[in-house]
Amino acid sequence: MDFPPYPSGLRLAGRRVVVVGGGHVAQRRIPALIAAGADVEVVSPEVTPAIEGLLGSGEIRWTARGFTAADLDGAWYVVCATSDAAVNEAVSVAADERRVFCVRSDDALAATAWTPAVGRHGDVTVAVLGNRDPRRSAELRDGIVAELREGSLVARQHRDRVAGVTLVGGGPGDPELVSVAGRKALMDADVVVADRLAPRELLSDLPADVELIDVAKLPRGRSAQQEEINRVIVEQALAGRSVVRFKGGDNFVFGRGYEEVLACRAAGVPVTVIPGLTSPVAVPGIAGIPVTHRGVAHEFTVISGHLPPGHPESLTSWPAVAGLAGTVVLMMAVENAPAIATALLDGGRPADTPVAVVCDGTMPTERTVLATLGTLGARLAEEAVKPPAIIVVGEVVRVAHPEAF
Ligand SMILES: C[S@@+](CC[C@H](N)C(=O)[O-])C[C@H]1O[C@@H](n2cnc3c(N)ncnc32)[C@H](O)[C@@H]1O
Known part of the structure; x- marks a missing residue:
């Protein structure tokens, strides 16, 4: 019977991972292992120039010879990526003996682990296993990540949501021109305090429970209005809410953003800044x-x-x-x-x-x-x-x- 895989997120930081093979398949797999903090050793008589580059920066180690079973001693995970069927088979056998999960680039059915199509959005990792159809997995992954980026699939943070103010620059007007980080901050906010020149179409995408405060409706007069904005963002943050101060362009280019930073600091409110594409x-x-x-x-x-x-x-x-x-x-x-x-x-x-x-x-x-x-x-x-x-x-x-x- 063909059982489905059991998904698991491996935490490889500091753990030995052996990559057997130094060609293009290995080259594609290594960056994600480095990003996960794995202690990567490549075993292969030769490696591509890109892998050699990683050696130069000390991110991986290279044992420049053919594979021996003892290479897997102490390993937590093996990526088998050679074009030699006999070597791949030897790696599988050695991995099985040591109870180490082994990915096979040549023969998924001979592998004990499969590599999903992986995408990231903020702190969310999306991994898709499409029953040995990598293109289908990649398409699904792309679709999910694109929707997360656009905000049409909203993964609001319910844990670790921090009270504070985030200044988000919305870019010059076209809603497509806000940054990915800016869009995510908007979708994750409890309150959005928006200006007249902020890209308004983005506001219509906000989840229904996000409160929108329209600054254009606050009292007029340059100083009075700014003082009122400072008061509102500080008050909301002190009430434990996550506040986005949303403006056109970049908040620090004739946007009075730093006055807001100073007001928050004076009140002990944490502030983060997400720059925007500035109109000039x-x-x-x-x-x-x-x-x-x-x-x-x-x-x-x-x-x-x-x-x-x-x-x-x-x-x-x-x-x-x-x-x-x-x-x-x-x-x-x-x-x-x-x-x-x-x-x-x-x-x-x-x-x-x-x-x-x-x-x-x-x-x-x-x-x-x-x-x-x-x-x-x-x-x-x-x-x-x-x-x-x-x-x-x-x-x-x-x-x-x-x-x-
Ligand atoms: C108060 S400033 C804010 C600038 C904004 N913080 C930025 O970084 O682009 C407003 C001025 O920005 C310029 N501006 C902003 N958006 C614009 C747009 N979409 N088209 C033309 N000018 C724009 C105009 O000169 C406008 O008078």
Whole structure:
């Protein structure tokens, strides 16, 4: 009778595992053994260059000769991966004698253990045994891991769920552009505190019992609202809940994220940070404009344009920026763009410097308005550009749009 395998998760850390064979099959098996912390010894007259690389970094040992039964003394697990049937048979016999489980790459029925298709998502390991059909196992594994990543299969953590705050950067808007870690944190949260610019479609995927606090509904006024956000996230965490502070882009790029970190620290609340794709890089990127290009721009400078040049509270030296040759990326600058263009021209940037204004980046309404420093103010008015927009100034725009310049 063909009994099904009995699944078990082997904890191999520090335990001797022998891999017989040094070819491509062995090469594929070894990384997972190293990742499990096993004490791996390869027995084979020859090994592939990739296995040799692992020797160099001291992650495995190599006995450079043919197999002898004594190689399995003291082993907990054997991976038999040679192309020689007689050697494989000898390994099986020696393993049986020592009561050591043995995987066979050539003959699953002669093996005493099977390697499942393995995938990981966070701290969950998915292992699939598809009755000796490795492709089917791999497909199932991929499907399960993909659903865990997307959040359509939710494995919420019920044990060790830590009270605290996680700052999650949601990326520029398209829900596909949040990180895997960010998505997982959202799905695992008790409370999500979200901003107007945070990718809203992701919020509709949240499990029904996750409380959503919409910051846009908190009291207005820049400081009052931030103080209220700090108060809410600290209060929720102190009540023992796992809080995600969810914002557009990256929380530390004009996102006031560090004020939240300081507020949490002051209250003794643990904080973790999951960075996001920040709009000054991601939005031009999606619109086909690189912020650097070899031989064209050796730096890119990201500046908030919420204050005009010359404003007493401005921290930007516009003459210094004008003196740079590379790319300038302006955020929150739609209103002050004409004044900023003037400051850059006054500082010596040529009037024909190409400019691209990318509005609603990664959203269905995304569009790019092209201009030069000389025409920027007029073009913004003509095209009735509204925030959010990223304004890219510099020769990289010409590289991306040679037809226009
Ligand atoms: C308060 S800042 C927040 C930036 C965000 N933390 C980040 O890392 O991208 C808001 C500004 O980011 C820019 N921005 C954010 N998302 C954008 C998008 N999808 N398209 C265009 N600009 C965007 C705009 O310049 C907007 O005025």
